[in-house]
Amino acid sequence: MSTDENKDKLIMEHFNQLQSVFSDLRLDKNGKGKFIVAGNLSFTCSHDGKTIKDDYDIEMLIPDDYPQRPPTVKETASRIPRDKDNHVYPSDGTLCLGAPLAAKRTFAQERNLLWFAREQVVRFLFSHSYKREYGIMPFGKLTHGPEGIMEYYKELFSVQDDWHVLGLLKILADDNYRGHTLCPCDSGQKLRYCHGDLLREIKEYQKPTDFLTEHLSIFKFLDGKNNAPDNVGEYIPQKVLKYKKNRKRKPILKRRKSGK
Amino acid sequence: MYTSEQKQQFSQILENISESLDIPESKYKEAISRYEAIGKWLDANDSKLHVYKPTIYAQGSFRLGTMVKPVNDSDEYDIDLVCHLEIDKDNITQAELKEMVGSRLKKNETYKKMLEEGRRCWTLDYANEFHMDILPAIPDYEKLNDCILITDKKLRLWQKSNPKGYARWFVERMQAVFEKRKTALAESMRANVEDVPDWKVRTPLQRSVQLLKRHRDVHFNNKDHKPISIIITTLAAHAYQNEADLFDALFSIINGMTNLENIKDQYGRYYIPNPTNPDENFADKWNEDENLPKAFLSWLGKLKADLDAAIKQKDLSGINESLAPILGIGVVGTAIAKLEPLRAKSKAYPEVTFSSKPNKPWAC
Numbered sequence: 001m002s003t004d005e006n007k008d009k010l011i012m013e014h015f016n017q018l019q020s021v022f023s024d025l026r027l028d029k030n031g032k033g034k035f036i037v038a039g040n041l042s043f044t045c046s047h048d049g050k051t052i053k054d055d056y057d058i059e060m061l062i063p064d065d066y067p068q069r070p071p072t073v074k075e076t077a078s079r080i081p082r083d084k085d086n087h088v089y090p091s092d093g094t095l096c097l098g099a100p101l102a103a104k105r106t107f108a109q110e111r112n113l114l115w116f117a118r119e120q121v122v123r124f125l126f127s128h129s130y131k132r133e134y135g136i137m138p139f140g141k142l143t144h145g146p147e148g149i150m151e152y153y154k155e156l157f158s159v160q161d162d163w164h165v166l167g168l169l170k171i172l173a174d175d176n177y178r179g180h181t182l183c184p185c186d187s188g189q190k191l192r193y194c195h196g197d198l199l200r201e202i203k204e205y206q207k208p209t210d211f212l213t214e215h216l217s218i219f220k221f222l223d224g225k226n227n228a229p230d231n232v233g234e235y236i237p238q239k240v241l242k243y244k245k246n247r248k249r250k251p252i253l254k255r256r257k258s259g260k
Numbered sequence: 261m262y263t264s265e266q267k268q269q270f271s272q273i274l275e276n277i278s279e280s281l282d283i284p285e286s287k288y289k290e291a292i293s294r295y296e297a298i299g300k301w302l303d304a305n306d307s308k309l310h311v312y313k314p315t316i317y318a319q320g321s322f323r324l325g326t327m328v329k330p331v332n333d334s335d336e337y338d339i340d341l342v343c344h345l346e347i348d349k350d351n352i353t354q355a356e357l358k359e360m361v362g363s364r365l366k367k368n369e370t371y372k373k374m375l376e377e378g379r380r381c382w383t384l385d386y387a388n389e390f391h392m393d394i395l396p397a398i399p400d401y402e403k404l405n406d407c408i409l410i411t412d413k414k415l416r417l418w419q420k421s422n423p424k425g426y427a428r429w430f431v432e433r434m435q436a437v438f439e440k441r442k443t444a445l446a447e448s449m450r451a452n453v454e455d456v457p458d459w460k461v462r463t464p465l466q467r468s469v470q471l472l473k474r475h476r477d478v479h480f481n482n483k484d485h486k487p488i489s490i491i492i493t494t495l496a497a498h499a500y501q502n503e504a505d506l507f508d509a510l511f512s513i514i515n516g517m518t519n520l521e522n523i524k525d526q527y528g529r530y531y532i533p534n535p536t537n538p539d540e541n542f543a544d545k546w547n548e549d550e551n552l553p554k555a556f557l558s559w560l561g562k563l564k565a566d567l568d569a570a571i572k573q574k575d576l577s578g579i580n581e582s583l584a585p586i587l588g589i590g591v592v593g594t595a596i597a598k599l600e601p602l603r604a605k606s607k608a609y610p611e612v613t614f615s616s617k618p619n620k621p622w623a624c
Contacts, residue, residue: 008589016577021610026597029590033334043612053609084623098619106616119616139618148622
């Protein structure tokens, strides 16, 4: 059996499992020949003693490398406004199910459609319904943009200092894990006895370049504030330094304006 | 065994599947307007072809109503066209005819970019839409009755063909059901029968050919010895007995096609003549390579077993699981989903409890 056939079979299996719970969904292919799961997703969920019964029309696009990456989801009946306040990417209308790593990490627990639909999509839609009904997000939310990603990482790493996030992300961005070095969270412990396990877990979910992008966006965000440490250069990934050295074209980061 | 309800439902599913295999109406109309535009360009007053009264008409599955959606959605529909010029064969060579049509097409800046030369035809590649194969042809004055002569780079003699005659024969094979379906369609559209275009009508023969071709396309995807469409279409049309039900039609067609002894001539050679021209044997290659009839038979056997297994399924998801791998997940899923609204179903709101740590929504 070819890998394509195996992949199709896996998607069908996962879809049947999904449909046994959410029966109004169907598996189809879109105009570009990609698998989609479309239809109506209905649910009854309770939180804090309050029950919500609701349904949404959705379309999930299954990526070519499924189940490595989770599907992306759109709400198709325009019930959720396409804006950041409602956690929808305005450009393509896909739902933002969490910080990028968070969505991948949750998906990676089971890597199937039923899990994804229940834990990530229904959870998101339920939050939306709940917010409309009761005015608050039941599971909280992150700030927009880089700041929100930083908030996510601070919580994930259990660190207080913004720059510690960058120190840890730098290791992932450079794909340069060394267990015997000191942990960048200033605990005084070796990495392998501190944040090591967590770093090694999450580096499986996305590529070093993804971590680099996140690192740089947070760096840019923090750079404008005043709490920068003196040794700020040490937080810049090797990749960026090498890039600057090798190519004298446009640098990725603008030079710091400190001291002026 | 299966019940009559099962059979009825299965027929409906097959009908829905072949419906989604059809070229969509919008694309159908677009294809026609595209090739009519080509015809106008060839026949324009400043065209060297003008004096030969060029006409363009469709042939093959587009004409017969047996088109099937490509297996890979990124592939384009193939539309086969004849470009007919009123020239006597004594006044022109094959190469000259081919060249004449080609150079006129190249005079058009748009066509020039899309044009490719094939063995028998010129191909215009409308990206993401169609491949239009334009076959230059002249009348066969010895035979008349729409017989044509066509060019072939590899063969010295003019090749004979008769696409219009073949299409007439094909329609005759399903005449009785065709008229009935057309009347029924007119009634459902509240229109006069004369106002219903033929291409809107689909008979169980056309549907069966579509399903056969689709199963073949999936079965022989990237494999050798794939049976050619004209053989499938011809044998199916011979086997068809004007059954009104698609399931009945398909099974009797498959059974009829399976007996290859029927298609051997007195010397034991495979002989599937063009119904409008006994000199043309569609099965010529079968006599050169025995793997071809072998592959054909084993494919038909697989198709029969696949359908047998599918109809015995107790529920729709079972049918979906057994048909999707052999006819395509997308088309089968859509076909079955179309049945769903028919069955009155109270909407379920399943109880959902979460077991992962919640992610806080974010936005870029």
